[in-house]
Amino acid sequence: MSSEHPLLERAISLEGDKNRIQEFYNDWADRYDTDMLQTIGYVAPSLTAEALAARVAPDAYVLDAGCGTGLVGLELSNRSKALRIDGLDLTMGMLEEARKTHIYNELVEGDLTAVLPIPDNTYDGIVSAGVFTNGHVGPQGLDELVRIAKPKAPIVLTVRDSAWEADGFKDYIADLDAKGAVKTIEIVHSPYHTKEDIFCQLCVLEVV
Numbered sequence: 001m002s003s004e005h006p007l008l009e010r011a012i013s014l015e016g017d018k019n020r021i022q023e024f025y026n027d028w029a030d031r032y033d034t035d036m037l038q039t040i041g042y043v044a045p046s047l048t049a050e051a052l053a054a055r056v057a058p059d060a061y062v063l064d065a066g067c068g069t070g071l072v073g074l075e076l077s078n079r080s081k082a083l084r085i086d087g088l089d090l091t092m093g094m095l096e097e098a099r100k101t102h103i104y105n106e107l108v109e110g111d112l113t114a115v116l117p118i119p120d121n122t123y124d125g126i127v128s129a130g131v132f133t134n135g136h137v138g139p140q141g142l143d144e145l146v147r148i149a150k151p152k153a154p155i156v157l158t159v160r161d162s163a164w165e166a167d168g169f170k171d172y173i174a175d176l177d178a179k180g181a182v183k184t185i186e187i188v189h190s191p192y193h194t195k196e197d198i199f200c201q202l203c204v205l206e207v208v
């Protein structure tokens with residue numbers, strides 16, 4: 001077993017409890033970027049942004065689901081300034097940090113485990129890094145992303161290795177594919193926390 005940063009040990013033990021998640025991330029928000037990027041070597045934002053940007057038009061309308069402080073938005077914006085990027089997150093403190101990036105079109109407080117305040121078929125593409133993981137959002141959260149994405153839109157997400165089979169992501173995505181809701185474009189075993197030797201599955205799905 002790799003030794004994990006104490007904050008991440010706490011993060012993956014939040015049991016999907018909305019209040020605990022908000023309290024935890026509100027406390028962490030102002031130090032999150034430094035801890036994640038410098039101490040932990042978190043690479044999911046660049047990997048997911050790269051995968052999404054390669055599959056949408058330069059001026060596409062996209063959602064960063066569970067945007068946190070905006071690391072994915074920054075990576076997307078570095079790849080195309082013309083992208084129109086909305087961000088959604090459960091935690092106000094994280095959204096406030098994301099607002100400071102001036103990257104996002106709209107920032108919305110929302111819960112990926114509930115019905116989102118967004119119409120069907122809204123986005124040309126969706127990205128979600130570090131959200132579909134232990135103690136956060138389970139695979140059922142994908143249903144809402146499929147609903148609010150346009151047909152043929154790519155959905156790019158990371159699923160931490162420790163959640164992939166244990167929390168049912170592998171089977172859930174296979175079921176979504178089998179019932180014709182999404183097409184699995186690729187699932188690649190990828191780095192996640194490079195300074196801790198923790199990996200993820202980088203999933204690229206396409207809405208049918």
Ligand SMILES: C[S@@+](CC[C@H](N)C(=O)[O-])C[C@H]1O[C@@H](n2cnc3c(N)ncnc32)[C@H](O)[C@@H]1O
Nearest residue numbers: 066067068071089090091094111112113129130
């Ligand atoms: C590890 S951070 C990832 C943030 C950002 N995507 C990144 O890669 O840096 C996890 C984020 O998921 C958010 N989150 C957790 N549960 C959520 C839910 N049910 N709905 C929306 N966001 C949620 C947290 O508030 C937090 O900002």
